Amino acid sequence: MLYREAGDFKTSYRSDQQTFPILFDRVAFAVAILAAFLVVPFAINDYWANAVFLPFLIYSIAAIGLNILTGYCGQVSLGSGGFMAVGAYACYKLMTAFPEMSIVVCILLSGGITAMVGIVFGLPSLRIKGFYLAVATLAAQFFLVWLFNKVPWFYNNSASGQINAPEREIFGYIVTGPNASPVTIYIFCLSFLVVLALLARNMTRGSTGRRWMAIRDMDIAAEIIGVNPLMAKLTAFGVSSFYVGIAGALLFSVYLGAVEVGEVFGIQKSFLVLFMIIIGGLGSMFGSFAGAAFMVLLPVLLKNIMVGQFGWATDIAAHFEFVIVGFLIIFFLIVEPHGLAMLWRIIKEKLRLWPFPH
Amino acid sequence: MNMKLKTLMMAGAMAVTMAGPVMADLVFPSLSYRTGPYAANGIPFADGYADYFTLLNERDGGIGGVPINVVECETGYNTEKGVECYESTKGMGSLVYQPLSTGITYQLIPKATADGIPIHSMGYGRTSAANGKVFSHVFNYPANYWNGASAVVNHLLEINGGNIKGKSLALVYHNSAYGKEPIRTLEELSKKHGFNLTLLPVDHPGQEQKSQWLQIRREKPDYVAMWGWGVMNPTAIQEAANIRFPMENFIGVWWSGSENDVRPVGAAANGYKALNMHNVGDDYPVYGDLKKYVYDAGKAAGAGDQMGTVLYNRGMYAAMLAAEAARNAQKISGKADITAADMRNGMEALEITEARMTELGMPNFGPSFKVSCENHGGPGLAAVQQWDASSGTWKLISDFKPTDTDVINALIQEDSAAYAAENNIAERC
Numbered sequence: 001m002l003y004r005e006a007g008d009f010k011t012s013y014r015s016d017q018q019t020f021p022i023l024f025d026r027v028a029f030a031v032a033i034l035a036a037f038l039v040v041p042f043a044i045n046d047y048w049a050n051a052v053f054l055p056f057l058i059y060s061i062a063a064i065g066l067n068i069l070t071g072y073c074g075q076v077s078l079g080s081g082g083f084m085a086v087g088a089y090a091c092y093k094l095m096t097a098f099p100e101m102s103i104v105v106c107i108l109l110s111g112g113i114t115a116m117v118g119i120v121f122g123l124p125s126l127r128i129k130g131f132y133l134a135v136a137t138l139a140a141q142f143f144l145v146w147l148f149n150k151v152p153w154f155y156n157n158s159a160s161g162q163i164n165a166p167e168r169e170i171f172g173y174i175v176t177g178p179n180a181s182p183v184t185i186y187i188f189c190l191s192f193l194v195v196l197a198l199l200a201r202n203m204t205r206g207s208t209g210r211r212w213m214a215i216r217d218m219d220i221a222a223e224i225i226g227v228n229p230l231m232a233k234l235t236a237f238g239v240s241s242f243y244v245g246i247a248g249a250l251l252f253s254v255y256l257g258a259v260e261v262g263e264v265f266g267i268q269k270s271f272l273v274l275f276m277i278i279i280g281g282l283g284s285m286f287g288s289f290a291g292a293a294f295m296v297l298l299p300v301l302l303k304n305i306m307v308g309q310f311g312w313a314t315d316i317a318a319h320f321e322f323v324i325v326g327f328l329i330i331f332f333l334i335v336e337p338h339g340l341a342m343l344w345r346i347i348k349e350k351l352r353l354w355p356f357p358h
Numbered sequence: 359m360n361m362k363l364k365t366l367m368m369a370g371a372m373a374v375t376m377a378g379p380v381m382a383d384l385v386f387p388s389l390s391y392r393t394g395p396y397a398a399n400g401i402p403f404a405d406g407y408a409d410y411f412t413l414l415n416e417r418d419g420g421i422g423g424v425p426i427n428v429v430e431c432e433t434g435y436n437t438e439k440g441v442e443c444y445e446s447t448k449g450m451g452s453l454v455y456q457p458l459s460t461g462i463t464y465q466l467i468p469k470a471t472a473d474g475i476p477i478h479s480m481g482y483g484r485t486s487a488a489n490g491k492v493f494s495h496v497f498n499y500p501a502n503y504w505n506g507a508s509a510v511v512n513h514l515l516e517i518n519g520g521n522i523k524g525k526s527l528a529l530v531y532h533n534s535a536y537g538k539e540p541i542r543t544l545e546e547l548s549k550k551h552g553f554n555l556t557l558l559p560v561d562h563p564g565q566e567q568k569s570q571w572l573q574i575r576r577e578k579p580d581y582v583a584m585w586g587w588g589v590m591n592p593t594a595i596q597e598a599a600n601i602r603f604p605m606e607n608f609i610g611v612w613w614s615g616s617e618n619d620v621r622p623v624g625a626a627a628n629g630y631k632a633l634n635m636h637n638v639g640d641d642y643p644v645y646g647d648l649k650k651y652v653y654d655a656g657k658a659a660g661a662g663d664q665m666g667t668v669l670y671n672r673g674m675y676a677a678m679l680a681a682e683a684a685r686n687a688q689k690i691s692g693k694a695d696i697t698a699a700d701m702r703n704g705m706e707a708l709e710i711t712e713a714r715m716t717e718l719g720m721p722n723f724g725p726s727f728k729v730s731c732e733n734h735g736g737p738g739l740a741a742v743q744q745w746d747a748s749s750g751t752w753k754l755i756s757d758f759k760p761t762d763t764d765v766i767n768a769l770i771q772e773d774s775a776a777y778a779a780e781n782n783i784a785e786r787c
Contacts, residue, residue, distance in 0.1 A: 047449065051442040149533055149559075159542045159773060160484070160535035162464050166780055177781075178472035256437065258464040260535050262562050263437060300442060303432075314432035315392030315401075315660075 019201060022352075036190055041183045049182030054255045055296045057189040058247050063276040063288035064200050065243025070274070071282035072204055073236035074216030075125050079137035081269030082144035083241050085261050086114045087248030089154050092163040095176075095253065096156060103168040103175055107192070107249045114245020115238040117144075122237025126230060129219075141270050148261040162260050165253040176253045185254050192250065196243060201285050203239065212236050213283070244273075279332060281341025290340040298325055383424040383695055386411060386680060387431060387447040389457050392660070394434040395563035396459075396588030398618040399669055401660055403458060404430065406673025408659035409652050413644075414681060416651040421681055422688045424695055435588070437461045444469065453701040454478050454680055460536035463496075468781070471495045476702040478683075480676050481506070481612055481635050485539055486773035488735025490706065491785040493774065497705050499679075499736030500727050501635045501761075503585075504769060506611045507540035508761035509633050509740035510583050511547045513609065516756075523552035528579040530570055530586065530594055533559035537585045540611070544583075546765050554579075564590025571597040584610040591619035599626035606631065609742070615752065616668040620745045628747035631755075633740045636675045636724040638752045640666030644674075644719030668743075668752055675724060682718075683708050706731055725758040731787040735770070738763060 008023055010016040020026045044053065062080060069075050090110035094101065121140040125133050148154050155163050167177035173184045203209050211232040214222035223229055252259045259265075272295060280291020299321050306317035336343045390404035391397060411426045420426050429450060431443035440462035444455065448470075455470060455477045457463045463483030470477050471494060479487065479498045487496035501509075514522050529544060531537030541557065548555040556579060558570040564586060571594075574582060582603065586594055591614045598608050606629040610619070615632020645666070652658055653665070664670040687696045687704025696704070708729045715723055725739040739758035746753055778785065 045449075047445040050445045055438070159538065160460075160464070161538045162461075162535045164464070164468075164780070167782075178468035256441065256465060257468060260437070260461050260464070262534055263461055266562065304446075307431075313392075313660075314390060314430045315397075318393045318432045318434065 017205075019205070033194065036194075037187070041187060044182050044186055046182050049186050050255070051300055052297060053186050054189055056292055057186075057193045058250045058255055059273070059276065059292040059296050060289050061193055061196055061250070062244050062247035062273045063280065063292045064197060064285065065240045065247060066273050067277045067280075067282065067284070067288045068200060068204070068212070068243065069236050069240035071277055071284065071287070072209060072216060073212035073233065073240075075122070075233060075236060076130060076134040077137040077240070078134050078267075078270045078274065079121060079140035079144075080244050080273040081265045081267060082141040083114050083118055083244040084248030084251065084269060085144050085148055085265035086117045086241075087111060087245030088252035088259055088265065089148055089163065089261070090114065090245065091249035091253050092156075092165070092259075093154070095166055095168065099166070103170055103253065106168075107246055107253070110249040111242040111246040114248070115242040118237045118241020118244070119234050122234055122241075125233045125237065138267075138270075141267055145261050145265060148265075162258050163252065164258045168253075177257060180254070189250055189254060192246065196246065197285065200239075200243070204285070208235060216283075275329070277339075279329060279339055281339030284339070284341035286344060287339050287341030290344070294328075294340065295325075298328070384421055384426045384684060385429060385447075385451045385453060386426060386677075387429045387443070387450075387452045387455060389433050389440055389443050389455065389459075389462065390430050391433050391435045391458070393432060394436070394588075395565075396435040399588050399591075399613070399616060400435065400458065402616065402618070402664040402667050402669035403673035403676075405658070405660040405662075405664045406670035406675075407456070407677045408673075409648060409670075410674045410677035410681070412652050412657050412659070413648050416655065416657065417647060421684050422694045426681075433457075433459065433462060435459050435461075437465050441465055441469075448473060448475060451697070453684060453696065453698055454705070456480065456676055456680070457483070460484075460539070461534065464535060467493065467496055473698075474702070475698040476705055478676065478680060478705065480672075480679070482536065485735075486770045486777065488733065489770050489774035490731050490734035491774070491787055492778045492783055493734060494786055495702055497729065497734045499708075499729055499734065500710075500725055501738045501740050502735050503539040503611070504543040504766040505735075505738035505740055505761040506633050507543040507583075508547060508738075508766060509742070509759065510609055510611075511544070511551060511553075512759065512761060513631075513742050513756070514553075514581055515551065524554075525581065526554040526556065526577070526579040527581045527583060528556040528558055528574055528577070530558045530560060530567070530574075530582060530584045532564060532586055532590055533561045536587065536613075540583075540585055542769055543766060546769065547762065550762075550765065560586070560590055560594070563588060565593050567593055567597050571601055571603075574598075574603065575601045580607065582608045584608070584614045586610065586614045586619075591616075592622040595620060595623045595627050595630055598630075599623050605629035606744075609633070612672075612740070615743060615745075617750075617752070618667075618669075620747070621750070625747045627745055630745045632743055632745075632752075634668070634743045634752075634754065635740055635758075636671060637722060637741075638668055638671065638743060638754060640671075642720050642723060647719060671723075675720075678718060678720065679708070679710070682710060682714070705729060706734070738766065 020029055066080050069077050087110045090113040091106050094106040094109055124136045155161050165176045174180045175184055175188050211227045214227050215232045219229055276291035276295045279294050281287025302321045306312045307314055388404055388407050391400035408428050411428045415426050429447050433440040433443050444466055457466055460482050463479045466477055476495045481501055483498055485502040485504050487493040487498050488502050544555055560567050584594055608630055610632040612633045612635055620627040620630055683705040686708055687700040688694055690703055691700040710726050712726045727736045738761045741754050741758045742756045743752045744755045
């Protein structure tokens with residue numbers, strides 16, 4: 001009913017290949033973007049920014065990053081937490097070493113540095129695949145966390161080993177530190193997400209993305225049709241790490257403000273991002289968003305319902321949260337192993353044919 | 359399209375938060391952790407904190423006639439959840455935060471300062487916050503980590519007749535901001551007193567310590583100090599027992615000295631020492647009141663099985679100090695319904711005397727002290743306690759003794775000056 005295709009004709013390849021081929025989708029997307037930029041900022045307060053939107057926006061960037069590597073290029077990675085740490089520490093070093101440099105440049109450069117580190121740790125992917133590669137990237141995770149704990153240069157020799165984001169502003173608006181207003185930091189992270197998501201979407205539709213997908217589907221066949229596996233895999237590692245690094249830099253500088261590497265960027269963070277893309281849907285942009293929302297917002301929602309609404313004891317609520325989230329993960333993966341994105345796609349298909357199922 | 363889910367979640371969550379808990383008059387949030395690898399130590403503290411306020415509500419009708427509302431929020435010792443808890447509770451008129459985690463404290467120091475809400479990081483958190491000239495809203499009285507480090511060394515000096523030159527001390531610490539805090543001070547003290555210091559980090563959560571204890575077995579240090587928390591403590595004490603390290607030479611900071619840390623090791627833990635900043639046991643008049651108004655009335659927090667344990671006492675002590683500061687704030691501001699800003703003034707002008715403690719039913723429970731604008735860290739007195747496995751009790755084996763404030767104050771000045779320079783903070787007083 002909503003996804004009506006009748007009357008929605010395509011007369012060129014260009015219009016047939018667009019991201020949202022159905023009019024309703026295009027309108028819905030435009031409305032969502034406009035609402036995100038023009039409506040939410042007026043309704044947002046500290047709690048909504050810091051507990052709901054910022055983590056969602058930042059983890060969406062990380063999920064897109066890992067989805068490029070794992071979902072589109074088929075290289076399983078358990079190193080996301082470590083790469084986020086690289087982004088955070090690069091951002092910290094840049095912010096403190098060059099105080100006059102714009103925060104945007106700092107964050108983009110942190111992404112660039114993470115991309116280089118990612119490429120280095122991606123080199124083994126040329127020889128090993130699947131589980132073996134997962135173990136190699138796991139090594140990256142542990143090595144990087146160990147490194148940032150071990151070498152005092154990374155945290156400017158501070159006594160506690162914590163890194164703290166100094167205050168930085170952009171166009172006169174404070175974006176890091178405690179005095180940043182929720183609206184500013186929300187818009188700041190949202191802009192990063194929108195730009196990066198559009199870039200990722202177009203990359204995965206273009207020749208680069210097709211090379212990645214060819215490698216994912218069957219690397220030998222891809223090589224035979226002329227894809228260079230070295231270039232394809234390393235670009236995937238580079239681009240993916242760039243995204244993950246930016247997520248780490250934003251998580252540190254804008255969201256948390258102070259970070260301790262072992263606690264914030266530990267192995268559980270790698271699993272969290274991996275779960276996001278598995279739940280959301282591998283190889284899907286929408287899946288990255290859906291997965292991030294599922295893993296980040298659901299616990300907050302459950303907590304608010306159980307503690308705020310029903311007045312349950314906090315520990316019982318916390319345990320129930322594990323049970324419910326765990327159950328939902330299993331449920332979704334049984335119902336639809338391709339994740340929330342596939343569920344969404346099926347719903348859309350049904351709606352397009354409604355009311356005639358055949 | 360991708361925003362759709364978000365708006366849906368938002369609408370759902372909005373409906374939920376709109377109908378939050380009823381606003382009470384004096385709000386004391388409790389960022390507790392009753393789950394995760396640190397739960398064993400988080401539960402008794404949270405119970406003690408809640409029970410003392412329940413007692414005040416039941417017996418006195420709150421503080422100065424205004425009832426108290428303790429809002430608990432589960433952090434699981436996780437900084438991101440801690441931030442979420444802070445944001446969700448700060449709008450309720452929260453008076454003071456006790457994050458009970460060094461990581462969360464570091465997060466909240468700038469945020470709470472900007473929001474004008476005081477933090478009481480009692481014996482943890484950022485040590486240099488003791489300098490009230492720079493940290494206007496952070497208090498860590500009655501003692502901080504650097505006092506703890508010095509108290510360990512002082513105790514070693516005492517049992518060695520004042521000379522520990524050439525002795526060796528190994529520090530087994532949680533590899534995080536918390537565990538790293540005492541290192542600077544111990545390094546300074548090792549220069550001053552001429553002992554050797556070995557650093558042995560243990561990663562979160564702290565169950566894997568085989569290699570560290572292997573190294574201790576090989577190097578045979580004379581003494582081992584520990585900065586551990588949660589599941590790390592019993593593991594370390596068990597490992598020490600396994601390599602037959604003499605327990606009386608093993609001394610933990612105050613966060614490594616509760617019943618939950620030594621009981622799992624059984625008789626082998628006998629003689630293990632730890633620091634403390636308050637007294638142990640339940641032989642105080644306040645427990646009579648607690649029994650009458652709280653336990654017997656069925657209003658005890660949690661499972662109600664933690665009374666009289668070290669960390670329960672610490673939670674109660676924290677609640678007592680917060681309540682006294684609130685009372686002080688009511689006196690200063692002249693109104694019963696105080697704000698966070700009044701609370702901060704009350705904490706800064708807090709004076710705990712022995713007479714007042716006796717009045718509260720806690721005679722000789724902790725040191726008497728006075729907070730001032732310059733000194734938010736209190737006097738830094740620490741006592742040493744020892745575990746007696748046969749009776750299953752901790753006993754204080756020393757008084758609350760002063761620590762090497764010359765060394766510590768210089769370090770506090772240095773670190774807080776660096777923080778002030780980084781964040782453009784002008785000294786207040």
